[in-house]
Amino acid sequence: MSLFSNTDRILLPAEKWEAIVTHCKRKLAGEFLPGESRVKRAYGILAGVQEGRELHVRRVLPVKKNARNNEPLKTYMDTMMTEHAVASTTPLSQRGWITDPRELMECYDLCDREDLQIFGTYHMHIVPWEGDAVRDTPTLLDTVLAKESNLYSFIISIVDIEHPFMRAFYEGVNDKETPLVIQENS
Amino acid sequence: MATIIIPFPFRKHTENQREISLTGETLDNVLDGLLKQYSGLQVIHDQPGLLSIFVNGKSVAGGADNWADVAIADSDEISLIIPIAGG
Numbered sequence: 346m347s348l349f350s351n352t353d354r355i356l357l358p359a360e361k362w363e364a365i366v367t368h369c370k371r372k373l374a375g376e377f378l379p380g381e382s383r384v385k386r387a388y389g390i391l392a393g394v395q396e397g398r399e400l401h402v403r404r405v406l407p408v409k410k411n412a413r414n415n416e417p418l419k420t421y422m423d424t425m426m427t428e429h430a431v432a433s434t435t436p437l438s439q440r441g442w443i444t445d446p447r448e449l450m451e452c453y454d455l456c457d458r459e460d461l462q463i464f465g466t467y468h469m470h471i472v473p474w475e476g477d478a479v480r481d482t483p484t485l486l487d488t489v490l491a492k493e494s495n496l497y498s499f500i501i502s503i504v505d506i507e508h509p510f511m512r513a514f515y516e517g518v519n520d521k522e523t524p525l526v527i528q529e530n531s
Numbered sequence: 532m533a534t535i536i537i538p539f540p541f542r543k544h545t546e547n548q549r550e551i552s553l554t555g556e557t558l559d560n561v562l563d564g565l566l567k568q569y570s571g572l573q574v575i576h577d578q579p580g581l582l583s584i585f586v587n588g589k590s591v592a593g594g595a596d597n598w599a600d601v602a603i604a605d606s607d608e609i610s611l612i613i614p615i616a617g618g
Contacts, residue, residue: 444614
C-alpha cells in the first residue's frame with residue numbers, strides 16, 4: 346500500500362501557492378540566490394500533514410542545487426534522458442533535475458523536526474509542445490523518474506506565465522491524479 | 532547500537548519507522564542487518580550509484596566497496612539518501 350492511498354484531495358494554502366509561483370518566476374527571470382544552481386528551472390519539495398483523507402501542505406521547500414552534472418548522478422540522468430525524454434528545444438544535457446544528497450538530507454531532517462511528511466516534488470513545464478499546448482501533465486520521463494518514489498509529482502504549467510497552475514499526480518502517473526485545492530487566505 | 536535514519540519515502544518498508552537501531556562493527560554489517568530485517572529496503576540498491584550514505588552528517592565516499600572499511604560506533608547516526616529526480 347502506498348503512503349498516500351485513499352487521498353481525496355490536497356489542500357494548498359494560497360500563500361504557499363504564491364511562494365511556488367514566485368520561485369518559478371524568479372528562476373525564469375534568471376535571478377539566482379547564493380549557492381543556487383544557475384538554471385532557469387525551479388524544483389522544490391512540498392511537505393505537510395495528513396489528516397484523514399486529505400493532505401495539507403504546510404511547507405514549500407525550494408531546492409537550491411541541481412546535482413544533474415555531478416557524477417555518478419550525471420551518468421544516471423544522462424541514461425534516463427537518452428532513453429525516455431522527448432526531444433525538445435532544450436538540449437537533453439540541460440534537462441532534468443536531481444537533488445543534491447546533502448541538501449535532501451537536510452530537507453528530510455527539517456521535516457522530521459517539524460513532524461511533516463514529504464508529499465512530493467514540484468517542477469515546471471515551460472515550453473508548449475506540438476499537441477500539448479499547456480503541458481500540465483507528467484511526461485514519460487517524469488513518470489519514469491517518479492516510479493516507486495512513493496511521492497507526488499506536482500506539475501506546474503507555466504507556458505502562460507501570467508496564468509500558471511499546478512496538478513498533482515501520484516508517482517508521476519497520469520491516471521493517478523489527486524485534486525489540488527488552493528485555499529484562499531482567511 | 533547505531534541508529535539508521537530511514538528517509539520518508541522508504542518508511543513504508545519499515546512499518547513507518549523513522550529510526551532503526553542495529554548493532555554492527557562496520558557499515559557493511561549494519562546495512563546487512565537492516566536489509567535482512569526489512570527486505571523491502573532492497574530497493575535502495577535498484578539504481579547502483581544513487582545511494583548516498585552519511586555517518587553523523589559526513590558523507591561516506593567511495594561507494595559500496597568501502598563499506599566494510601567504515602567503522603561504526605554505538606552512538607553513530609547513519610542516514611540513507613536516494614536523490615529525488617524530475618524532468
